[in-house]
Amino acid sequence: MSSPINNSILIVDDIPTNIKVLFDILNQAGFRVTVAKNGQSALAKARKSLPNLILLDVMMPGIDGFETCRYLKADAKTKDIPIIFMTARSDTVDKVKGLQLGAVDYITKPIQHEEVLARINVHLELRRIQLRLAQEEKMSSLGQLVAGIAHEINNPVNFIYGNLIHAQNNIIDLLNLIKLYENYTVNPIPEIQKFSQDIELEFIKQDLPNLLSSLMMGTERVEKIVRSLRLFSRLEDAEFQLFNIHEGIDSTIIILSHRLKASATNPEINIIKEYGDIPLVECYAGKLNQVFMNLLANAIDALEESVINKKRDNELTIKIRTAVTDDQKSILVEIADNGVGIPLDVQQTIFEQFYTTKPLGKGTGLGLAIAHEIIVEKHGGSLEVKSTPGEGAQFLITIPIQQV
Numbered sequence: 001m002s003s004p005i006n007n008s009i010l011i012v013d014d015i016p017t018n019i020k021v022l023f024d025i026l027n028q029a030g031f032r033v034t035v036a037k038n039g040q041s042a043l044a045k046a047r048k049s050l051p052n053l054i055l056l057d058v059m060m061p062g063i064d065g066f067e068t069c070r071y072l073k074a075d076a077k078t079k080d081i082p083i084i085f086m087t088a089r090s091d092t093v094d095k096v097k098g099l100q101l102g103a104v105d106y107i108t109k110p111i112q113h114e115e116v117l118a119r120i121n122v123h124l125e126l127r128r129i130q131l132r133l134a135q136e137e138k139m140s141s142l143g144q145l146v147a148g149i150a151h152e153i154n155n156p157v158n159f160i161y162g163n164l165i166h167a168q169n170n171i172i173d174l175l176n177l178i179k180l181y182e183n184y185t186v187n188p189i190p191e192i193q194k195f196s197q198d199i200e201l202e203f204i205k206q207d208l209p210n211l212l213s214s215l216m217m218g219t220e221r222v223e224k225i226v227r228s229l230r231l232f233s234r235l236e237d238a239e240f241q242l243f244n245i246h247e248g249i250d251s252t253i254i255i256l257s258h259r260l261k262a263s264a265t266n267p268e269i270n271i272i273k274e275y276g277d278i279p280l281v282e283c284y285a286g287k288l289n290q291v292f293m294n295l296l297a298n299a300i301d302a303l304e305e306s307v308i309n310k311k312r313d314n315e316l317t318i319k320i321r322t323a324v325t326d327d328q329k330s331i332l333v334e335i336a337d338n339g340v341g342i343p344l345d346v347q348q349t350i351f352e353q354f355y356t357t358k359p360l361g362k363g364t365g366l367g368l369a370i371a372h373e374i375i376v377e378k379h380g381g382s383l384e385v386k387s388t389p390g391e392g393a394q395f396l397i398t399i400p401i402q403q404v
């Protein structure tokens with residue numbers, strides 16, 4: 001996934017021959033290259049296309065390279081893009097100044113073909129590793145947090161659950177005892193009669209069993225959520241294991257449930273489950289949960305965006321369908337939302353690393369790249385997208401039932 005084609009580079013230089021030399025080198029190496037001829041236009045282009053790396057000339061008329069760098073670093077949208085300075089002089093002062101301003105490296109002119117490519121690749125790789133670590137760190141700290149909370153809730157819930165059964169039996173015994181007293185008391189004592197009326201004994205007798213079964217149901221529900229959370233957080237993924245995909249999806253939905261509820265800005269998101277009869281799947285369970293997490297989070301983002309974009313009159317939905325594929329060898333998971341959808345021309349680009357349409361700090365553009373890697377490379381499955389822009393997007397995952 002780290003082939004040059006996934007990476008875009010912005011060249012900023014005022015001298016056409018310099019631009020041409022660089023453009024040819026990078027273009028031939030397979031990078032997507034954009035060009036800006038001065039600082040001003042570089043700022044605009046960087047903000048718009050968010051390149052993976054910027055090659056920045058120091059000496060330019062108007063705002064020079066240093067100034068341009070300062071602006072880029074001050075803007076939340078562009079501040080994390082690695083900048084490599086190009087300086088014509090072997091001037092140490094310039095180099096140090098550039099690095100102090102936040103550039104990651106410099107190259108000196110005249111440009112050495114191999115050197116430029118080597119340095120660019122080092123910095124792209126560094127940035128890729130950093131972002132990936134951040135994603136993994138996010139997943140693993142989420143996992144730890146969830147495991148911790150689930151563990152803490154687990155004890156009290158078991159305590160309630162375990163005692164509730166005894167309480168239920170005891171209460172039924174006591175109610176039967178009252179019945180016996182009533183049957184064998186020929187002349188009821190007025191004080192007891194009055195108290196029975198005051199506390200509405202007849203109602204209690206009828207209601208208490210219902211109340212107990214509600215308590216039981218509520219506790220069972222909490223117990224189920226805790227079980228899901230523990231399942232989600234089991235990240236011991238050293239080996240393939242047999243995994244119930246439905247449990248994985250359900251536990252991921254629970255983790256995201258706060259984003260599904262109606263809020264001041266968004267209506268509720270309905271999850272429609274069409275679960276088929278599928279077998280356990282041999283896979284890395286924690287990794288598959290990560291895929292479900294990324295796809296569901298994207299669907300929620302797309303639905304929220306559609307609310308911002310226009311007043312919609314239909315419900316916000318995410319449909320999750322599972323089935324066995326026709327050849328019986330794989331299972332299919334379809335996650336479809338009716339959010340903003342994806343323009344045709346970027347439907348393949350979305351799987352590339354760093355491609356994001358979300359504001360910096362919100363999206364890293366790694367979610368789908370990682371999902372793709374997990375499904376295709378780690379499990380030998382497939383991940384595809386279909387979308388009608390404006391109407392929603394549909395992601396189709398297939399995972400082999402057995403690994404060979």
Ligand SMILES: Nc1ncnc2c1ncn2[C@@H]1O[C@H](COP(=O)(O)OP(=O)(O)OP(=O)(O)O)[C@@H](O)[C@H]1O
Binds near residue numbers: 298299302350356366
């Ligand atoms: N369900 C969807 N509907 C519309 N657009 C989508 C959907 N899923 C993904 N996209 C588009 O694909 C882009 C890349 O998605 P990806 O998950 O890789 O990165 P991201 O969500 O932007 O950031 P993050 O790394 O935090 O996941 C998104 O920015 C968005 O433009």
Ligand SMILES: [Mg+2]
Binds near residue numbers: 297298367368
């Ligand atoms: Mg995402």
